[in-house]
Amino acid sequence: MSVIVVKRKVMNSDLEVYSPGIVHKEAITFPESENLSIGYYKVTPGTPYNMDMHFEEVDYVIEGSAIISDETGSKYPVEKGDIFYLRKGSKISITSKVGYKGVYVISPHNWQELIENKKT
DSSP states (O other): OOOOOOOGGGGGSOOEEEETTEEEEEEEOTTSOSSOEEEEEEEOTTOOEEEEOSSEEEEEEEEEEEEEEETTOOEEEEETTOEEEEOTTOEEEEEOSSOEEEEEEEESTTHHHHHHHHHO
């Protein structure tokens, strides 16, 4: 298959709770791609989301706004229409008073497995 289309309506379907503060609906991942995972997600208002980045990630903010903080203490406000990159090896925190929805592209495709392996 050369083209796979992911309809935005996935944001209104049942989303899976990934961790406190974030829910997502996996849209495209292995076996469709051996390198990338692509999907929609949303951040719950008022619940900080903290992550040790064991992968690279690019996000596009569809709706809402948030503050992204990194391990240096730097803060990066993001809002609708912004794109941001999260570097592998960094420690980030995302907080939002209003919540937000976004699209992610993560490399490698097995990011969830990498997170689980780092927890053990």
